[in-house]
Amino acid sequence: xxxxxxxxxxxxxxxxxxxxxxxxxxxxxxxxxxxxxxxxxxxxxxxxxxxxxxxxxxxxxxxxxxxxxxxxxxxxxxxxxxxxxxxxxxxxxxxxxxxxxxxxxxxxxxxxxxxxxxxxxxxxxxxxxxxxxxxxxxxxxxxxxxxxxxxxxxxxxxxxxxxxxxxxxxxxxxxxxxxxxxxxxxxxxxxxxxxxxxxxxxxxxxxxxxxxxxxxxxxxxxxxxxxxxxxxxxxxxxxxxxxxxxxxxxxxxxxxxxxxxxxxxxxxxxxxxxxxxxxxxxxxxxxxxxxxxxxxxxxxxxxxxxxxxxxxxxxxxxxxxxxxxxxxxxxxxxxxxxxxxxxxxxxxxxxxxxxxxxxxxxxxxxxxxxxxxxxxxxxxxxxxxxxxxxxxxxxxxxxxxxxxxxxxxxxxxxxxxxxxxxxxxxxxxxxxxxxxxxxxxxxxxxxxxxxxxxxxxxxxxxxxxxxxxxxxxxxxxxxxxxxxxxxxxxxxxxxxxxxxxxxxxxxxxxxxxxxxxxxxxxxxxxxxxxxxxxxxxxxxxxxxxxxxxxxxxxxxxx
Amino acid sequence: xxxxxxxxxxxxxxxxxxxxxxxxxxxxxxxxxxxxxxxxxxxxxxxxxxxxxxxxxxxxxxxxxxxxxxxxxxxxxxxxxxxxxxxxxxxxxxxxxxxxxxxxxxxxxxxxxxxxxxxxxxxxxxxxxxxxxxxxxxxxxxxxxxxxxxxxxxxxxxxxxxxxxxx
Numbered sequence: 249x250x251x252x253x254x255x256x257x258x259x260x261x262x263x264x265x266x267x268x269x270x271x272x273x274x275x276x277x278x279x280x281x282x283x284x285x286x287x288x289x290x291x292x293x294x295x296x297x298x299x300x301x302x303x304x305x306x307x308x309x310x311x312x313x314x315x316x317x318x319x320x321x322x323x324x325x326x327x328x329x330x331x332x333x334x335x336x337x338x339x340x341x342x343x344x345x346x347x348x349x350x351x352x353x354x355x356x357x358x359x360x361x362x363x364x365x366x367x368x369x370x371x372x373x374x375x376x377x378x379x380x381x382x383x384x385x386x387x388x389x390x391x392x393x394x395x396x397x398x399x400x401x402x403x404x405x406x407x408x409x410x411x412x413x414x415x416x417x418x419x420x421x422x423x424x425x426x427x428x429x430x431x432x433x434x435x436x437x438x439x440x441x442x443x444x445x446x447x448x449x450x451x452x453x454x455x456x457x458x459x460x461x462x463x464x465x466x467x468x469x470x471x472x473x474x475x476x477x478x479x480x481x482x483x484x485x486x487x488x489x490x491x492x493x494x495x496x497x498x499x500x501x502x503x504x505x506x507x508x509x510x511x512x513x514x515x516x517x518x519x520x521x522x523x524x525x526x527x528x529x530x531x532x533x534x535x536x537x538x539x540x541x542x543x544x545x546x547x548x549x550x551x552x553x554x555x556x557x558x559x560x561x562x563x564x565x566x567x568x569x570x571x572x573x574x575x576x577x578x579x580x581x582x583x584x585x586x587x588x589x590x591x592x593x594x595x596x597x598x599x600x601x602x603x604x605x606x607x608x609x610x611x612x613x614x615x616x617x618x619x620x621x622x623x624x625x626x627x628x629x630x631x632x633x634x635x636x637x638x639x640x641x642x643x644x645x646x647x648x649x650x651x652x653x654x655x656x657x658x659x660x661x662x663x664x665x666x667x668x669x670x671x672x673x674x675x676x677x678x679x680x681x682x683x684x685x686x687x688x689x690x691x692x693x694x695x696x697x698x699x700x701x702x703x704x705x706x707x708x709x710x711x712x713x714x715x716x717x718x719x720x721x722x723x724x725x726x727x728x729x730x731x732x733x734x735x736x737x738x739x740x741x742x743x744x745x746x747x748x749x750x751x752x753x754x755x756x757x758x759x760x761x762x763x764x765x766x767x768x769x770x771x772x773x774x775x776x777x778x779x780x781x782x783x784x785x786x787x788x789x790x791x792x793x794x795x796x797x798x799x800x801x802x803x804x805x806x
Numbered sequence: 807x808x809x810x811x812x813x814x815x816x817x818x819x820x821x822x823x824x825x826x827x828x829x830x831x832x833x834x835x836x837x838x839x840x841x842x843x844x845x846x847x848x849x850x851x852x853x854x855x856x857x858x859x860x861x862x863x864x865x866x867x868x869x870x871x872x873x874x875x876x877x878x879x880x881x882x883x884x885x886x887x888x889x890x891x892x893x894x895x896x897x898x899x900x901x902x903x904x905x906x907x908x909x910x911x912x913x914x915x916x917x918x919x920x921x922x923x924x925x926x927x928x929x930x931x932x933x934x935x936x937x938x939x940x941x942x943x944x945x946x947x948x949x950x951x952x953x954x955x956x957x958x959x960x961x962x963x964x965x966x967x968x969x970x971x972x973x
C-alpha cells in the first residue's frame with residue numbers, strides 16, 4: 249500500500265528530479281512528511297515566489313524540468329508570478345500545489361484557492377488530481393508536456409485527501425502517454441526547407457535573427473554551423489544571447505530596443521531575415537511595419553501559432569530549431585558569398601561601437617565588463633529586470649548557451665536572485681552571479697536567508713543607484729525628468745547581508761571594482777557587492793517605444 | 807471581417823470549456839455564439855464557435871485553440887458546404903383576441919411550433935439558420951417579446967465529409 253504522497257515522491261524520482269524548491273503548509277504536510285525521508289534535495293525558500301523562480305533558473309541552466317512545491321491558497325497564489333515568468337519565456341517547470349480535501353473543494357475552505365483557474369492563462373497545461381489512482385500518470389504527463397514541444401510550466405494541484413489516501417499501486421512498466429490533442433511537430437517540412445535555402449541563395453543581404461528557442465532546443469552548435477557555412481551574420485534577442493559566442497566575427501549582438509546600432513541597421517537593411525526560435529516581440533521589433541520591411545522572412549518555430557502572429561512570413565517552417573538547422577546544414581550545397589554585405593556591417597560596427605563614458609566615475613557598464621573579463625567565459629550570469637539587465641545583455645560577453653538567465657517576456661523584478669539559486673543547483677561546478685538593481689534585489693531580498701542557511705554560493709552584484717533606474721530613465725526622457733516615485737532611499741545592502749549571515753562589501757570607486765569582484769568569486773559562500781554607481785546613468789542606445797528600430801537615441805553619432 | 811464558423815473537437819474533461827473561452831477572452835477575440843455537446847466519439851465533445859475577425863485573426867484563433875492539450879481538432883468550416891441550425895425559444899405576448907391568432911399564423915409560416923400557451927403568452931420553438939430566427943424575432947417584436955433564448959449555432963458538413971481527428 250502506498251499513500252498519494254509516496255506515489256508523488258516516487259514519480260518525481262522516476263522523472264529524474266534531484267532538487268526541488270518549496271515551502272510547507274497545512275495541506276502539503278503529508279507530502280513534506282514523505283520528503284523528510286526521501287533522497288530528494290528540498291530547498292526551503294523564504295517566499296513561494298522564489299521557489300518558482302528557482303525552479304525556473306534551474307531549468308534554464310540545466311535544460312531539465314525545474315520543480316517547485318507550495319501549499320494551497322496563499323502558497324499557491326505566491327507561485328503565480330514565477331509561473332507566469334516561466335510561461336512567457338517557455339521554460340519547463342512543474343509546479344506542485346496542495347489543495348484542500350476534495351470534500352471541501354469549492355466551499356471557500358481555509359486556505360483554498362482555485363489555483364487551476366488562476367493559472368489557466370499562464371500555464372501550458374494544468375491538472376486538479378481528484379483520485380490518488382491517477383496521480384502517477386498525471387505526473388508523467390505533466391513532465392512530458394512541460395519539456396516537449398514549445399516548453400512551458402505545468403501545474404498539478406493535489407487535494408490533501410489525494411495525498412493521504414493509501415492504495416495498492418505499482419508503477420506500470422509501459423505507461424504509454426496517449427495525448428491525442430498534443431503532437432508537436434519536430435521535423436521541418438522538407439519542401440519548405442528547400443524553399444528557404446533557395447531564398448537564401450538568391451539574397452544579397454541575409455541576416456539570421458535567433459532567439460530563446462535556439463537555447464531551449466540546444467541548437468546553438470547547429471546555428472553557428474549554419475551561419476558559418478553560409479557566412480550569414482547573426483543577431484540574437486535578449487533570450488538568445490549565448491547561442492553564438494559574443495566574440496564570433498558573425499555575431500552582431502542583441503537587436504531591438506537596447507540592441508546594438510549595427511544589429512538594428514542590419515535588420516532594417518537586410519533583404520532576407522532568417523528567424524529561428526523567436527516571436528517578433530515588440531521590444532525587438534519596435535514599430536512592426538518598419539521591422540525588416542525590405543526583407544523576405546523565413547520563420548522557424550516549434551509553435552505554429554508564433555508563425556505569422558506579429559509579422560507576415562514568406563516561408564514558415566514548423567519544427568524544432570535543432571533539427572531544422574541540422575537538416576538545412578546537410579542540404580547546403582555551395583557556400584554563398586555575401587562579402588559586400590558583411591563589409592557594410594563591419595563598417596557599422598566600426599562606426600557605431602557599444603561604448604560608455606570612462607571618466608573615473610563608477611559606471612555599471614565597466615563593472616559588467618570587468619566581471620566578464622574575470623569570468624572569461626565561465627560561470628552563469630543571472631540578472632534582475634531593468635537597467636541592470638540591459639547593461640548586462642550589452643556588456644557581458646556570453647560565450648555559451650545556458651550561461652545567461654533572465655526574465656525576458658514578463659520582465660519580472662525580483663526574478664534574478666532566486667533564479668540564481670536554482671542555477672547553482674543545476675550547475676554546482678560553475679560560479680553564479682546575480683546582477684541586480686537595488687529595486688529588483690529588494691523584491692526577493694528575503695532569499696538571503698535561503699542562501700545563507702544552505703550556503704548557496706551565489707554572488708549578488710547590486711548596481712545601486714538608489715532609483716528604480718529604468719523607470720527613472722523613461723521619466724527623464726519622456727516625462728520631463730519628473731521622477732514620480734522612483735527614488736529609493738539609500739540601503740546598506742552589506743549590513744542586510746550580514747544580518748542574514750552573508751558576507752558583503754561596498755564599492756564606491758572604479759579602482760576597487762576588480763578586487764571586489766575577485767573577493768566575491770574567491771569567497772566560498774554567498775556574497776553581496778553593493779556598487780554605488782552613477783545615479784543617473786542611462787541605457788543607450790535606446791529605441792523609444794513604438795519607433796522604428798533604426799531610430800535610436802543615445803547611440804554613437806557619426 | 808465576417809463571421810467564421812469553427813468546429814472544435816475536444817476531450818470531454820472538466821474545465822475544457824473554460825480553457826477554450828478563457829483563451830478567447832484573454833487574447834481579445836470575440837465569441838458571437840458558442841454551442842457545446844457530446845458527439846459521436848465517446849469521451850469527446852464538439853464545440854461550434856462563431857467568431858468575427860479577418861483571416862489573420864481567425865488563423866491565430868485556430869492556432870491558439872490547437873495548442874490546448876485537450877483540443878483534438880479545429881476546423882474552419884465557413885467556406886465549406888454545410889448545414890447549420892440554431893434553436894430558439896420565444897415567449898410572445900399574445901392575449902386572446904389581440905394578436906394571438908396572428909402570432910400563431912406567423913408561427914405556421916415559419917414552421918415554428920407552439921410549445922406552451924398561457925393566458926397572455928405563447929412560447930414558440932423554432933429551429934433554423936440564424937437569419938430565419940432573426941427574421942422571426944423581428945416579426946414577433948411588434949406583439950411584445952417577453953423572453954427570447956437561442957442555443958447558438960451548430961453546424962455539420964454536408965455529404966460524407968466530416969470534421970474528425972485524423973489520428
